[in-house]
Amino acid sequence: MSDYANPADVTVRLPYREFGETTKPSLEEIEAWLDDGQAQLDAALGAAGLVTPLSDAKAIRIAKTWIVGYVEGLVRAAFAAAGGDDANRDGQDLIRAFMDLVGPNGQIVREPDRFSVYLTGGVVAETGISRSYATSHSTDKTIAPMFTKDEQF
DSSP states (O other): OOSSOOHHHHHTTSTTOOOOSSSSSOHHHHHHHHHHHHHHHHHHHHHTTOOSSOOSHHHHHHHHHHHHHHHHHHHHHHHHHHTTOTTOOTTHHHHHHHHHHHSTTSHHHHOHHHHHHHHHTSOOOOOSOOOOOOOSSOTTOOOOOOOOTTOOO
């Protein structure tokens, strides 16, 4: 079972729906989707050099929001598919938002420092990812711009 969310967190977003052994999707499928969502989030955080699983209470609440949104999207997509309406895209935006966050080139992987600060309450964690930019001049060199008033840009 997911460390960050449980099926009740999903069902509260879907009023008038009950889930059990015989429903489609079943409660067991929702639990599996929550586990899948946590695995994907933890993989993205790990790829960004952050420690997983999350242990800070606020970080867990944030992760819960992301994962529950993803699973809600899966449930809504399942309902739409069961209705037989090919034009019904319900839930797709929630799934896409989560995948944009945790995918191989997702926001977490692209911006590890931002998410480190976000999930640790302002503390920059050592992500193990180093970025540097080579310069072609020494540090004591200054370059003055050469503009005149009559130049047009």
